[in-house]
Amino acid sequence: MSENSSAFSLQPPVSSVASSGIIVQKYGGTSVANPERIKHVARRLLETQQEGNSVVGVVSAMSGVTDGLIQLSKQISTTPTSREMDVLLATGEQTSMALTAMAIEALGGKAVSLTGAQAGIVTNELHTKAKIHHITPQQIEKHLKQGKVVIVAGFQGETEEGEITTLGRGGSDLTAIALASALGADACQILTDVDGVYTCDPRIVPKAQKIEVISYDEMLEMAGSGSKVMQSRSVEFAKKYSVSFEVCNSFNTQPGTIVKEESPCMEQVVVRGISVERNQAKVTITNVPDRPGCAARIFGAIAEAQLNIDVIVQDVSANGTTNISFTLYRDDLEKIGTMLDCVAQEIGAGAVRKEGGIGKLSVVGIGMRTHSGVAAKLFEALARGGVNIQMISTSEIKIAVIVDEADVVLAAQLAHTAFGLDRS
Amino acid sequence: MSENSSAFSLQPPVSSVASSGIIVQKYGGTSVANPERIKHVARRLLETQQEGNSVVGVVSAMSGVTDGLIQLSKQISTTPTSREMDVLLATGEQTSMALTAMAIEALGGKAVSLTGAQAGIVTNELHTKAKIHHITPQQIEKHLKQGKVVIVAGFQGETEEGEITTLGRGGSDLTAIALASALGADACQILTDVDGVYTCDPRIVPKAQKIEVISYDEMLEMAGSGSKVMQSRSVEFAKKYSVSFEVCNSFNTQPGTIVKEESPCMEQVVVRGISVERNQAKVTITNVPDRPGCAARIFGAIAEAQLNIDVIVQDVSANGTTNISFTLYRDDLEKIGTMLDCVAQEIGAGAVRKEGGIGKLSVVGIGMRTHSGVAAKLFEALARGGVNIQMISTSEIKIAVIVDEADVVLAAQLAHTAFGLDRS
Numbered sequence: 001m002s003e004n005s006s007a008f009s010l011q012p013p014v015s016s017v018a019s020s021g022i023i024v025q026k027y028g029g030t031s032v033a034n035p036e037r038i039k040h041v042a043r044r045l046l047e048t049q050q051e052g053n054s055v056v057g058v059v060s061a062m063s064g065v066t067d068g069l070i071q072l073s074k075q076i077s078t079t080p081t082s083r084e085m086d087v088l089l090a091t092g093e094q095t096s097m098a099l100t101a102m103a104i105e106a107l108g109g110k111a112v113s114l115t116g117a118q119a120g121i122v123t124n125e126l127h128t129k130a131k132i133h134h135i136t137p138q139q140i141e142k143h144l145k146q147g148k149v150v151i152v153a154g155f156q157g158e159t160e161e162g163e164i165t166t167l168g169r170g171g172s173d174l175t176a177i178a179l180a181s182a183l184g185a186d187a188c189q190i191l192t193d194v195d196g197v198y199t200c201d202p203r204i205v206p207k208a209q210k211i212e213v214i215s216y217d218e219m220l221e222m223a224g225s226g227s228k229v230m231q232s233r234s235v236e237f238a239k240k241y242s243v244s245f246e247v248c249n250s251f252n253t254q255p256g257t258i259v260k261e262e263s264p265c266m267e268q269v270v271v272r273g274i275s276v277e278r279n280q281a282k283v284t285i286t287n288v289p290d291r292p293g294c295a296a297r298i299f300g301a302i303a304e305a306q307l308n309i310d311v312i313v314q315d316v317s318a319n320g321t322t323n324i325s326f327t328l329y330r331d332d333l334e335k336i337g338t339m340l341d342c343v344a345q346e347i348g349a350g351a352v353r354k355e356g357g358i359g360k361l362s363v364v365g366i367g368m369r370t371h372s373g374v375a376a377k378l379f380e381a382l383a384r385g386g387v388n389i390q391m392i393s394t395s396e397i398k399i400a401v402i403v404d405e406a407d408v409v410l411a412a413q414l415a416h417t418a419f420g421l422d423r424s
Numbered sequence: 425m426s427e428n429s430s431a432f433s434l435q436p437p438v439s440s441v442a443s444s445g446i447i448v449q450k451y452g453g454t455s456v457a458n459p460e461r462i463k464h465v466a467r468r469l470l471e472t473q474q475e476g477n478s479v480v481g482v483v484s485a486m487s488g489v490t491d492g493l494i495q496l497s498k499q500i501s502t503t504p505t506s507r508e509m510d511v512l513l514a515t516g517e518q519t520s521m522a523l524t525a526m527a528i529e530a531l532g533g534k535a536v537s538l539t540g541a542q543a544g545i546v547t548n549e550l551h552t553k554a555k556i557h558h559i560t561p562q563q564i565e566k567h568l569k570q571g572k573v574v575i576v577a578g579f580q581g582e583t584e585e586g587e588i589t590t591l592g593r594g595g596s597d598l599t600a601i602a603l604a605s606a607l608g609a610d611a612c613q614i615l616t617d618v619d620g621v622y623t624c625d626p627r628i629v630p631k632a633q634k635i636e637v638i639s640y641d642e643m644l645e646m647a648g649s650g651s652k653v654m655q656s657r658s659v660e661f662a663k664k665y666s667v668s669f670e671v672c673n674s675f676n677t678q679p680g681t682i683v684k685e686e687s688p689c690m691e692q693v694v695v696r697g698i699s700v701e702r703n704q705a706k707v708t709i710t711n712v713p714d715r716p717g718c719a720a721r722i723f724g725a726i727a728e729a730q731l732n733i734d735v736i737v738q739d740v741s742a743n744g745t746t747n748i749s750f751t752l753y754r755d756d757l758e759k760i761g762t763m764l765d766c767v768a769q770e771i772g773a774g775a776v777r778k779e780g781g782i783g784k785l786s787v788v789g790i791g792m793r794t795h796s797g798v799a800a801k802l803f804e805a806l807a808r809g810g811v812n813i814q815m816i817s818t819s820e821i822k823i824a825v826i827v828d829e830a831d832v833v834l835a836a837q838l839a840h841t842a843f844g845l846d847r848s
Contacts, residue, residue, distance in 0.1 A: 035499035069519070075459035076523050077530035084529070087537050088522035091515035095493070098512035099500050105508070106501035113511050118586060139586075162542060 021186030022054045022144065026154060026176035029063035030193045031250035032096045035103075038062075041250065042103035042111075044191075045149050049109065054144040056183065058154045058176040059100050061092025082127035086156075086166045090115070093153035093172070101151045110148040114139060116156035117164065121175065123157035129168035130157060135182035152179065170231025177234055181241040188243055190230065191250035196257030197222065197229050199421040200274040204412050207422040211273060212255070215262035218272045221364040221398045235259065262366050270367035270374060271419035276412050278405055280310070280358040281333040282390070285340060287321040287350030294347045295324060301343050307332045311360070311393040311402055321349075325391060327402055330356045358390070359408030362400040363415055375399050381418035387411045445610030446478045446568070450578060450600035453487035454617045455674040456520045459527075462486075465674065466527035466535075468615075469573050473533070478568040480607065482578045482600040483524050485516025506551035510580075510590045513552075514539070517577035517596070525575045534572040538563060540580035541588065545599065547581035553592035554581060559606035576603065594655025601658055605665040612667055614654065615674035620681030621646065621653050623845040624698040628836050631846040635697060636679070639686035642696045645788040645822045659683065686790050694791035694798060695843035700836050702829055704734070704782040705757040706814065709764060711745040711774030718771045719748060725767050731756045734784070735817040735826055745773075749815060751826055754780045782814070783832030786824040787839055799823050805842035811835045 025048065027041050041057070049055045069088050073080045080088075097113040104111035120137050123130035143150045154172025157165050167174050173190055180188035197219065200208040214222075216239035223232045229247055238245055238259065248256025288294050295314070302309060312326040333354055340352045368374050375392075378399055382389060387410060391402035403411050416422055449472065451465050465481070473479045493512050497504045504512075521537035528535035544561050547554035567574045578596025581589050591598050597614055604612035621643065624632040638646075640663035647656045653671055662669055662683065672680025712718050719738070726733060736750045757778055764776045792798050799816075802823055806813060811834060815826035827835050840846055 035496065038500060072459065072519075072523065073526060076462060077526045079530070080526040081529055084522045084526045084537060087525075087539075088519060091518045091522075094515045094518070095496075095512060098508045098515075099496065101511075102497060102501045102504040102508045105505055106503070111508075113508060115511075115588075164539075 022056065022180075022183050023048055024056045024058060024176050024180040024183065024185045024188045026058040026172055026188075026190050027060065027100075027250055028172065028190075028192050029060040029066070031191055032059050032061075032100065033063040035099070038096070038099050039103045039106075041191075042100060042107055042109075044250065045100075045151075046104055046107055046109045049149055053186075055149045056140060056144070056179060056185070057100060057149060057151045058172055058179065059093060059096045059151060060154050060172040061089075062096050065092040065095065083163065086127045086130075086164050089166050090153070090156045090164045093155050097151045097153045101149075104149050104151075110146070111151060112143045112148045113151040113153070114143075115153050115158075116175070117158035117162070119150075119152045119179070121152075121157035121178070123159060123165045123167070125159050125161075125163065125165070127163075127165055130159075130165035132157060132167070132174065132178050133160075135178055137179065137182045140179070140183065168233075170234050173230050173234035174237055177238045177241070177243050177245060180245070181243050188238075188245040189256075190245055190247045192229065192247060193249065193251065194229060194247075195249045195252070195254055196247050197259075197273065199272070200412055200416050201276060204276055204409050205274070205416045205422075207413075207416065209421065209423040211257045213258045213260065213266065214272055215266055215366050216259060217262065217397055218364050218366055219259050221362065221395065222273055222275050267367045267370050269365060270371045271363050271365040271421065272367075273364050274412055274415050274419075274421070275362045275364065276408055277360040277362075278408060279330045280327050280360055280402070280405070281330040282325055282327050282355045282358045282402065283333070283336065283340065284323055284325040284353045284355075285344055285349050285351075286323050286353065288324050288344075289348050290317040290320050290322050294349070297347055298324060298340070298343055299326075301339060302326075302336075305335060305339060307335060311391055311400060313391045313393070327358060327360065327391070330358075357405045359403055359405040359411075360400055361403060361408060361411045361415060362398055363419065364398045366397050368397050368399070377418055378415055381414045382411055385410055385414045387414065446480065446604075446607050447472055448480045448482060448600050448604040448607065448609045448612045450482040450596055450612075450614050451484065451524075451674055452596065452614075452616045453484040453490070455615055456483050456485075456524065457487040459523070462520070462523050463527045463530075465615075466524060466531055466533070468674065469524075469575075470528055470531055470533045473573055477610075479573045480564060480568070480603060480609070481524060481573060481575045482596055482603065483517060483520045483575060484578050484596040485513075486520050489516040489519065507587065510551045510554075510588050513590050514577070514580045514588050517579050521575045521577045525573075528573050528575075534570070535575060536567045536572045537575040537577070538567075539577050539582075540599070541582035541586070543574075543576045543603070545576075545581035545602070547583060547589045547591070549583050549585075549587065549589070551587075551589055554583075554589035556581060556591070556598065556602050557584075559602055561603065561606045564603070564607065592657075594658050597654050597658035598661055601662045601665075601667050601669060604667050604669070612662075612669040613680075614669055614671045616653065616671060617673065617675065618653060618671075619673045619676070619678055620671050621683075622697065624836055624840050625700060628700055628833050629698070629840045629846075631837075631840065633845070633847040635681045637682045637684065637690065638696055639690055639790050640683060641686065641821055642788050642790055643683050645786065645819070646697055646699050691791045691794050693789060694795045695787050695789040695839075695845065696791075697788050698836055698839050698843075698845065699786045699788065700832055701784040701786075702832060703754045704751050704784055704826070704829070705754040706749055706751050706779045706782045706826065707757070707760065707764065708747055708749040708777045708779075709768055709773050709775075710747050710777065712748050712768075713772050714741040714744050714746050718773070721771055722748060722764070722767055725763055726750075726760075729759060729763060731759060735815050735824060737815045737817070751782060751784065751815070754782075781829040783827055783829040783835075784824055785827060785832060785835045785839060786822050787843065788822045790821050792821050792823075801842055802839055805838045806835055809834055809838045811838065
């Protein structure tokens with residue numbers, strides 16, 4: 001997935017640390033959840049301005065508001081058109097942006113709020129998951145020059161024809177990163193309710209520590225492996241346009257995690273972080289005839305059913321047949337139903353075994369490219385702890401193993417220690 | 425008060441009854457208060473279309489929503505800027521318009537919702553009480569031609585510079601009437617939670633009946649005298665642009681009250697209706713020196729305090745002094761405080777007497793212009809019932825009397841009967 005954004009002007013790469021210049025700060029739904037928190041956000045935006053910066057705040061809808069609107073729409077229609085959903089959902093950010101601007105003004109600051117359309121965010125016509133086509137930030141620049149803090153509604157834009165669109169999940173992050181690029185901002189901060197990206201989920205590994213700097217690719221692998229600080233889409237966009245950004249906590253002023261292009265020194269750390277996904281399931285189709293087209297038939301049927309599958313493993317063939325296994329979300333297991341039994345029969349394969357209670361552990365780091373023995377170290381650590389590995393999948397900068405769900409916490413702690421990530 | 429709207433195109437006068445053509449229907453907040461009611465509105469709009477009409481629906485915010493947003497803003501700022509209030513409040517109508525369009529689509533109809541800006545409603549820059557400057561209805565016309573029911577957000581517009589504005593109280597009625605004018609609509613219906621305009625408030629006079637036809641001027645006098653079916657402003661706008669409209673109930677299909685230009689036959693009815701205002705108060709300044717400037721000093725002080733006063737009566741001068749009395753809302757009485765005592769002392773007048781518990785009865789009808797004896801008939805009816813008249817005020821088509829609040833219901837019933845308005 002990548003944004004279609006040929007019309008972006010070429011700006012110098014955005015750095016994440018700035019002395020004075022344009023700063024884009026994005027505040028998520030929990031950060032603007034109620035009037036008190038909105039006032040807090042206003043203070044923070046104003047302080048950033050008072051440090052000598054031009055400040056653009058991107059705000060999400062107050063937490064719960066978007067879900068409330070979706071509930072309301074469901075009472076009206078089971079299949080609302082995506083155009084009207086966008087008109088409806090766009091009110092959530094419009095509400096929080098006005099309240100945030102009011103809060104800044106109440107503190108004696110100058111502020112102005114802009115909808116996606118007013119901010120010049122032009123998208124394609126794919127309602128509910130529109131892609132940013134280009135940004136014409138003249139209005140924002142005009143207000144910044146007048147010394148105002150500019151509050152922009154996240155998650156939304158408008159088409160060339162003036163139709164309201166929304167950008168889909170993680171859309172507010174995307175708004176912030178795209179604005180940082182279009183404005184040639186000196187810094188972009190994604191303020192959320194966590195301190196940054198951690199070496200592992202601290203609820204799973206209490207010794208997990210905050211990562212200071214992480215590359216786009218590592219962030220993408222972490223995001224794709226259960227560390228849902230941000231949607232992959234926004235990170236991909238940032239990578240494409242070389243926008244460094246910082247993920248930090250809106251409730252404190254600690255430095256967060258800087259996400260940026262990789263540099264040679266970043267490779268010195270072999271493993272950046274470990275991510276864990278629970279609630280997985282495994283499906284195995286036994287005795288699949290070892291001839292062309294069988295795998296295509298199986299995964300074609302799964303794709304048709306719009307199920308997202310993750311790790312796929314095919315055993316070494318024996319006696320002209322092989323076993324094919326894959327993992328997916330446990331919630332999706334039911335949707336498979338008897339579909340695969342039919343396919344298995346059709347291609348002359350054996351039984352279809354379904355199994356919940358599966359977990360995935362991913363070890364991520366660009367340092368793997370230049371350091372060998374990472375897999376061996378991981379397997380050794382898990383073996384020493386008695387954790388059985390069911391499946392293995394690797395990419396250039398990631399090793400993922402599928403284990404019993406009951407083992408996943410222990411496995412994460414073992415790996416975390418083995419790769420020297422534990423907080424001292 | 426009149427809308428600055430020089431750029432309105434000259435369209436043929438809008439009639440309120442149409443066979444097939446463009447119909448504008450406005451639904452107030454109680455009519456779209458919840459999903460069930462929105463579905464009802466959708467059915468009604470669709471039925472109107474199925475009768476062969478091009479239909480534009482103007483919707484208010486769901487009842488309670490605007491107040492909720494105001495409450496929210498008060499938690500953020502005691503003095504929010506009017507610009508940001510408009511951004512905030514405009515979300516209310518945007519929500520209901522999207523839901524209404526969804527409801528029509530759920531019934532199998534074609535619909536599209538448009539914000540004030542998208543509908544081409546251009547206003548001046550007076551945030552929270554903007555005046556419509558002109559309307560460019562091309563978007564609406566385009567969608568109507570495509571067979572869609574067009575749902576427009578009431579109460580809002582945008583400036584030439586693209587700033588979101590709202591039209592102030594009664595703004596959705598104004599949107600409907602202005603759209604009817606700009607589109608050259610064949611009919612304009614204001615759908616509300618009452619059956620139309622009544623000869624008197626039925627809670628006060630049980631024998632009150634619905635008025636079939638009323639002139640703009642009568643409607644204005646009724647509105648200005650406590651019959652708050654519509655804000656005066658919308659009626660004035662309709663009068664200026666000769667837009668007849670019908671006030672009717674969104675919860676039934678009975679004919680409502682048609683508001684239109686007066687015609688000779690309308691003068692045959694001497695009194696069209698009676699309106700009542702309670703919660704009034706009276707202030708009397710005694711022994712005001714009968715010399716130029718004294719009244720100006722008194723009412724200048726009141727205007728400075730931004731108090732709205734209603735009936736003013738000055739006694740015949742005796743011994744070089746006079747008594748000056750006026751009425752105002754009882755809630756405003758406190759705000760006067762000791763201000764008038766100081767003024768009275770300054771101009772050498774006597775005591776200032778304040779009195780709550782006052783009511784006003786207004787008898788309205790364009791027939792008064794050509795029929796004499798209306799005042800005599802009213803006074804006689806009240807005298808027979810033992811109602812004492814404290815003050816009298818008249819206009820060309822209205823006689824208003826101030827009575828004790830305890831007498832106001834009896835007075836209304838007596839007048840209603842005397843002028844032959846009782847339902848048979």
